[in-house]
Amino acid sequence: MENVQSNVYASELKFRLSSDARFAGNEDTVIRYDESSAPNPIFTVFPHSEEDVVQIVKYCREKGLKCFAQSGGHNSRVRNHKSIDVVICMRSLNHVSVDESSQTVILGGGTINKEVIDAVTAKKLEVATGVCNTVGVLGNLLHGGTGRFTGKYGLGIDNLLSVNIVDATGKLHKGINETTDPELWWAIRGAGSSFGIVTQATIKAYPQSNEGLSWTCTLMFSNPSAEKIGKVLNAIDATVMEERMSLLCSFACLPPTGHPSIVLVPWYYGSEGEAEKAWERILDPLLEPDFKQAVMLPTDKLNEGNDASCAMGGRKPSVGMGIERLDVPSFLEIWDLCLEFGKNEGAGGSAILIERFPKEKALRVSDDATVFPHSNRGIVYEVVCCPVYKDSRLDEEAKVFSKKVRDIWVQRCGDPEKPRCYGASAGFDEPLESMFGSKERVQRLLDIKRKWDPENYWGALLDLP
Template identity: 70%
Template sequence: MENFEFYFSELKQRLSENTKIVGREGKVIRYDESSAPNPLMTVFPHSENDVAETVKYCREKGLKCFCQSGGHNWRVRNHKSIDVVICMRTLNNISIDEATQIVTLGGGTIIGELVEAVTAKKLEVGKSPYLKYLMRPTGVCNTVGVLGTLLHGGTGRYTGKYGLGIDNLVSINLVDATGKLYQNVDETADPELWWAVRGAGSSFGIVTQATIKAYPQSNDGLSWNCTMAFTNPSISEIEEILKAVDKTHMEENMSLLCSFACLSQGVPSLVVTAWYYGPEHRAEKAWERLLDPSLKHTVKNAAMLPANKLNEGNDSFCAMGSRKPSLGMGIERLDPAAFLEIWDLWTEFTKNEGAGGSAILIERFPKAKTLSVSDDATVFPHSHRGIAYEVVCFPIYKDKTLDVKAQALAQSIRDIWVQKCGDPRKPRCYGACAGFDEPLENIFGGKERVEKLMKIKKKWDPENYWGALLDIPCI
């Protein structure tokens, strides 16, 4: 099993000339190292056929393989058993049909590459997300894989205008668990698989290519972005800020990100980033509750920015490495008492050496567009599409001896969200943010949907080979 030279020599003969294969010393560092694979080999494919041949070889040799593009998801199950990582970053080609406004992208494309490509054509895509995987007080991250986030839903700044990422998916190419490549998979080609892939995509194969919808830019592509920081806020100030967030009416061209984060000199702060796709005067009217001077923000930075500049300055928040065993949920309300309890738990954890970068995130998007899609159109249910807030607990640290404390923190905060900010009888969780033990019913919206998903899984992956990110057992 550990004979790298043997596997290398055999596999290399089956792949195209420019495909690169490296051993343990060349592995790609992931965003979260707490559950990162330590593969015997990492393959950098040069074509879709290289991906298919690598999977075939792994199955023949009894090796477990795992696919990654940006490498930002923390949810890698059974990571110690993964022998081969297929790093898709070499498949990052992008083509744009301006006439049909359709974008075709390789499975290794990252957010920054996609945004730059469509902005150059004066277009935009339905997911330039406040990504679900990152600590990002000031916005999005360029280095996250597009398909990794899209296939599990795909929310972001443009959700109010264009809906979820999966709602803008036109077709995919997919390598299944036997190594067979299927091209142009869509609702016509396979209605059941198309239903399942849109929300649970990583459980059915490796998506080597996708086509998605694009849209003409509005307001010359400029949007208003305002970050306000409230350093060391009092209890009453936290309550007032959360009330302002909760009472703001969300129009389709708005999105909001709040975070508990330690800013300069480790001072606990509440950071609010409000976004509006339109002119400044309309933005200020839409966000007037949060812009109220009585809230006494410590820092306020507002600017009109093009789409390809919104992410600048955020790379430090997206750095690879360290341990980030995060956990998220969907909630109905911002209960002030609950979030004050969370504030205390979070600030206490940040006092641990090296844990000052830990954060709590609150995201809010308009949901009318996402709810306009039929409930049975995708595995992503209406009960999740209409959730008021998405929230994530991000413990961030380097010392693995903090793992137990980090897991306890995330679980405690999850319990508060479930019991005090939603319906404890029906917890809801965004798939990409779920913990390892989150019941599938909480991710996919109930027993019937899970049973349907399992039946489709049994057809496409009867041995549950693709169980590293979303472990969906067959029935």
């Protein structure tokens, strides 16, 4: 009966859409990065234009259906996913137009990082993007947008110039910016997915430095002792970050051996000599990594090392927080928790992720400029607990594991009175104050939400009380 109804809906809707729009039944739903919160829609539709998106939303509202847009599909915490009837896969809206004279880029709502990076690199430009090729540009950007260029150019939302957005009634609003609608502009820069479907955006671009070449290194510590873990974390914590630096660190059991390991990936936008000086603490030979490889790479190759960890499928209900320090006893306990959960069948790929980006540039933006507050802009470390498994019977255990790790971070590595998190990796029940700051700030955000989406059609990060 469900297939019959799906066919009826698709038949009615297709007459409203362009000839290039496509449909797929629920058996062909686009695989998400985290299937534990993936919708089970009646059907998936692939719009080919902004007008297609308008008509899909209008049709769903007429029929009492809940729709949800995805581009890369990596948001691991999709609220109200069980009530979503129609998935709007935006991937066909992936056009990228680079204007070299104005140093701006216009991109479609389905564009992924790799597509925009390739387009701007061909023009010897660069943009603020995330560190995973297959993540949707706007999915990352609208919730803050951190990445290797955060130190140089600030957050993704600070490089956003305008957007086109389809609201909960199916109306397309073009060219939304600080002048056309200051309230909405404030809100979408940090909570954008809660206000509609962004079908197009214009962002800033910048000339490449150092001919687009940067230094990156992979350091691996296999089966590290507690003492070694402490030394590595202390070296990271003691490193002074400048604008051309970033660091990715993970606790994980890596193939082919499956040995528990620490993997460090420091990055520096400059020469090898400059990089080695900037990262001298973690490059200290006394740390004795089991593996070390440093290379100079062009911008369009930087993310390739993360492709495997960004692969779709499986259950990955990650939970992220922002912390101030790498408290060694706390991380040793987290290390043990990760190894214990990883003993479950199929859960060996579980990981703890630590990201560090320079934040001085992001903090130069006025605290009133966006919903993303200074308290969160200044987070020293973005950390994520990422259980990885396939068997749904592990869902509850994964939840317990993530909560234990989260609580350790909040109580021992940050300010327990003011926990902070990055919205894109927040847990389902994370207080809005953790993402957006003070109660007054949250209230302002909810007031704008009531104006633009009074029925709370777009759940996303916000649920109206």
